[in-house]
Amino acid sequence: MKIQNNITHVALVLDKSSSMSSYSSQLIKVVDNQIAYLARKSQEENHEVRVSVYLFGSDVEVLVYDRDVLRLPSISQYYKAHGNTCLIDGLTEAITDLRKIPEVHATHNWLVFCFSDGEENCSRKSTASLKDLIGSLPDNYTIAAFAPGVNAIAECKKYGIPPNNIQVWDVSAKG
Helix, strand or coil, X not given: CCCCCEEEEEEEEEECCHHHHHHHHHHHHHHHHHHHHHHXXXXXXXXXXXXXXXXXXXXXXXXXXXEEHHHCCCCCCCCCCCCCCCHHHHHXXXXXXXXXXXXXXXXXXXXXXXXXXXXXXXXXCCHHHHHHHHHCCCCCEEEXXXXXXXXXXXXXXXXXXXXXXXXXXXXXCCC
């Protein structure tokens, strides 16, 4: 009898552009709390969760790639807001990288969370190419975004993120 193995791959795609500087401490708190939540659920449900962390500003940086959620550090020492915003490039690179992970010997699910104020201004990839990429994903992929307001939500929709998968995140001190 085969042991059922479920693996969830989560990518956190984080805007580190200058426009995010006023949200930095809240973003770090939200992301660290999300990682802690995923770690708890992984242990409670005996379900493997692997996390990748992408930072995008003027370029895309892969901070962590497909690592066990139980072994992730806080992002606080790595997240410094500066530069422009290549949101399209950040999401495209994260999705493209995740699609390279083989789906064998387990049930795989994929979740990509983008945290951004939505103000794209320097990607080399186009909005249309990201929309096509998101539209071509199989059913075991979910793309979601957290944005600090209605303008950012409108921007995220423009890139092909499904409207029901975009939420406002509370960027206040209590959020």
